[in-house]
Amino acid sequence: MLTLRTDTAERLAQLQELETPCALVDLDRLATNLDRMASYAVLHGLALRPHVKTHKSPRIAAEQLRLGAVGLTCATPRELEVMSDVSHDLLLAYPLLGDSKLKRVMNLPRSVRLTVGLDSMIAVDALGEAAEAADRDVEVLVEVDLGMHRVGVQSAAEALALALHIRSRPLLRFAGVMFYPGHIREHVQQQDQNLDRLRADVSDLIDVLRRGGVEARVVSGGSTPAAWRMHEVQGVTEVRPGTYVYNDRTTAALGACAWDDCAFTVLGTVVSTAVPGQAVVDCGAKALGREPMRGVEGEGFGALLDRPEVVVTRMSEEHGVLDLSASSWRPRVGELVRIVPNHVCIVVHLNDVIHGVRGDQVEASWPVAARGRT
Amino acid sequence: MLTLRTDTAERLAQLQELETPCALVDLDRLATNLDRMASYAVLHGLALRPHVKTHKSPRIAAEQLRLGAVGLTCATPRELEVMSDVSHDLLLAYPLLGDSKLKRVMNLPRSVRLTVGLDSMIAVDALGEAAEAADRDVEVLVEVDLGMHRVGVQSAAEALALALHIRSRPLLRFAGVMFYPGHIREHVQQQDQNLDRLRADVSDLIDVLRRGGVEARVVSGGSTPAAWRMHEVQGVTEVRPGTYVYNDRTTAALGACAWDDCAFTVLGTVVSTAVPGQAVVDCGAKALGREPMRGVEGEGFGALLDRPEVVVTRMSEEHGVLDLSASSWRPRVGELVRIVPNHVCIVVHLNDVIHGVRGDQVEASWPVAARGRT
Numbered sequence A, B: 001m002l003t004l005r006t007d008t009a010e011r012l013a014q015l016q017e018l019e020t021p022c023a024l025v026d027l028d029r030l031a032t033n034l035d036r037m038a039s040y041a042v043l044h045g046l047a048l049r050p051h052v053k054t055h056k057s058p059r060i061a062a063e064q065l066r067l068g069a070v071g072l073t074c075a076t077p078r079e080l081e082v083m084s085d086v087s088h089d090l091l092l093a094y095p096l097l098g099d100s101k102l103k104r105v106m107n108l109p110r111s112v113r114l115t116v117g118l119d120s121m122i123a124v125d126a127l128g129e130a131a132e133a134a135d136r137d138v139e140v141l142v143e144v145d146l147g148m149h150r151v152g153v154q155s156a157a158e159a160l161a162l163a164l165h166i167r168s169r170p171l172l173r174f175a176g177v178m179f180y181p182g183h184i185r186e187h188v189q190q191q192d193q194n195l196d197r198l199r200a201d202v203s204d205l206i207d208v209l210r211r212g213g214v215e216a217r218v219v220s221g222g223s224t225p226a227a228w229r230m231h232e233v234q235g236v237t238e239v240r241p242g243t244y245v246y247n248d249r250t251t252a253a254l255g256a257c258a259w260d261d262c263a264f265t266v267l268g269t270v271v272s273t274a275v276p277g278q279a280v281v282d283c284g285a286k287a288l289g290r291e292p293m294r295g296v297e298g299e300g301f302g303a304l305l306d307r308p309e310v311v312v313t314r315m316s317e318e319h320g321v322l323d324l325s326a327s328s329w330r331p332r333v334g335e336l337v338r339i340v341p342n343h344v345c346i347v348v349h350l351n352d353v354i355h356g357v358r359g360d361q362v363e364a365s366w367p368v369a370a371r372g373r374t
Helices: A003-009 A027-043 A058-066 A077-083 A099-106 A121-134 A156-168 A192-211 A249-253 A344-348 B003-009 B027-043 B058-066 B077-083 B099-106 B121-134 B156-167 B192-211 B249-253 B344-348
Strands: A022-026 A072-074 A089-092 A113-118 A138-143 A172-178 A218-221 A264-272 A278-281 A302-304 A311-315 A320-323 A336-341 A353-358 A361-367 B022-026 B072-074 B089-092 B113-118 B138-143 B172-178 B218-221 B264-272 B278-281 B302-304 B311-315 B320-323 B336-341 B353-358 B361-367
Touching: A022 A027, A027 A058, A027 A353, A058 A072, A058 A077, A072 A077, A077 A089, A077 A099, A099 A121, A113 A121, A121 A138, A121 A156, A121 A172, A138 A156, A156 A172, A156 A192, A192 A218, A249 A336, A264 A344, A336 A344, B022 B027, B027 B058, B027 B353, B058 B072, B058 B077, B072 B077, B077 B089, B077 B099, B099 B121, B113 B121, B121 B138, B121 B156, B121 B172, B138 B156, B156 B172, B156 B192, B192 B218, B249 B336, B264 B344, B336 B344
Parallel strands: A022 A353, A072 A089, A089 A113, A113 A138, A138 A172, A172 A218, B022 B353, B072 B089, B089 B113, B113 B138, B138 B172, B172 B218
Antiparallel strands: A022 A264, A264 A278, A264 A336, A278 A320, A302 A311, A302 A336, A311 A320, A353 A361, B022 B264, B264 B278, B264 B336, B278 B320, B302 B311, B302 B336, B311 B320, B353 B361
């Protein structure tokens, strides 16, 4: 049972009392989502190291850890600092560069076992020097590009060279490799071809490293849409999904969750129905983010939870335009709506507080503690 | 001379000491931008009521007021609350709906002369009741749709009906009309046709109201690209530009400022050059926003200040991909870059602090005090 449920002792408010726009999480759906991924990982013997970028909340992270996560994945120094309160095993899945960031990360509590992912000799040297200055052991994962073409070394040979360079620095420990299969964004049922390629690449990578005398203890991969199939890729030891806690319109469209697994919505108020054929809500780009659907068809920037055919087709900063052409619903000015955003991680980053709800009852509110930079 | 210049007494830091990603404002360009719009308004006898959504900082607002702005325009209760510290003449250019928002706004200091823009009978009644409960006078502008098709009544006759309804509520005062010409997004030199239409509509609107016995004391219009031509629309008394303080890549492309008037940049660090033909910076959608160019051609989500041919073509949450194909520049991992975003208002909303710079010197830092909702 979800620990967050303990907050139910005191009923905080009714949905109608909240000020819009604000962020809501359905607590029962959250609990189900947390359970499902934890069970998947256990069942397939994969270590689960959830990415906190989606929720940025120690409270949700603590729940993930309680359900068996081995540690947490972070993208920023702020996320590391906040999450060091709840976990002593943190991966910074991001090259650590710049004096200020290096200093902050080296100042994490000594009890934290720190791992950093990177893809360049310069990043190895910067990290090695900082580790030596701080007299601190750091585990290192070499990031490999297996199709996303964002970051990551381009070949197994380059990975080996970087691994050997890591081993040459006194306080750095080569732990293994990581990749981000964010390019595998087909519907979950149609990922076969990309997975074939991934299987071959991972196998080759492990072989080349081994022949070079380097053992990849950790092979870390898996975003939310692809995580569900990572057990089919031999050699992968760990998954780092983020979005699965809340899910969103894109995740549902990709088949990586059902519409009824979307736990996160933005609560909005209809502020104008003056222009025929549309209703305007107080959720614009500053509340919903302007994220397109990716890897899947889908117009607009979000859809109503209870009327997914009603889509936010246009936005200004504080206005969202609901296209009513596919619906007979005609809202009244002042009516509340709940919008499932296209990409939940971006929306969480726009909020300072999340409200946990069951039906129309607000049962908990928690800060997005790792939002921002400092 | 810019009041912010007083901060120069103490040198805070060098650019190189800042942690990336972070938001920078060139103080000299800011001063020039503030002066230029203030001068335009004075020269043409237009009241300047800048929209604070762009900067969300009382410090910049105070400077706008010092240069002659008659008051400020806000979009949210938070903006009103924060700005009530520096101005006693505030326009909420947004329908005020929902008990929580109404209560907050009615609790603004009594010294604030409050004006609210709206477009529905429901919003008039909600505002009238709140004003009566708080025993507070409220000025009201009727929002009219003059081509943006977002909010606003659809005809002069509807505007008149709403004006008369406003006059029927004891504490509401009909002040005039407002429109947002956000649809006029051609290059400033090519706006003639849309302005012809606007001129006819404004003239008709004022006539219909007058014949109905209602005088529009205020006729408020003008976003940053169109503001520069509002003196050509007879009857307009006030402009509400926001973006002009900082400007952005879109504003420059629309000809509403020069590239060298772009005062706002996001400072980033190159974190990976592993994938050929590109460099990855630590400015993704959570630092730059995912805003397309609007009303003008332009790929990507931002461009380098000193190399506008280098564009952020792809983004993840914390990664921005610089396309190097149009440039011979090949950055090194760890190098700093300054990115002019497509839409600055969204980027400011992503930051808690802004750093004011001259060259490589950081001379001031100020909070984005009106960011967030509460």
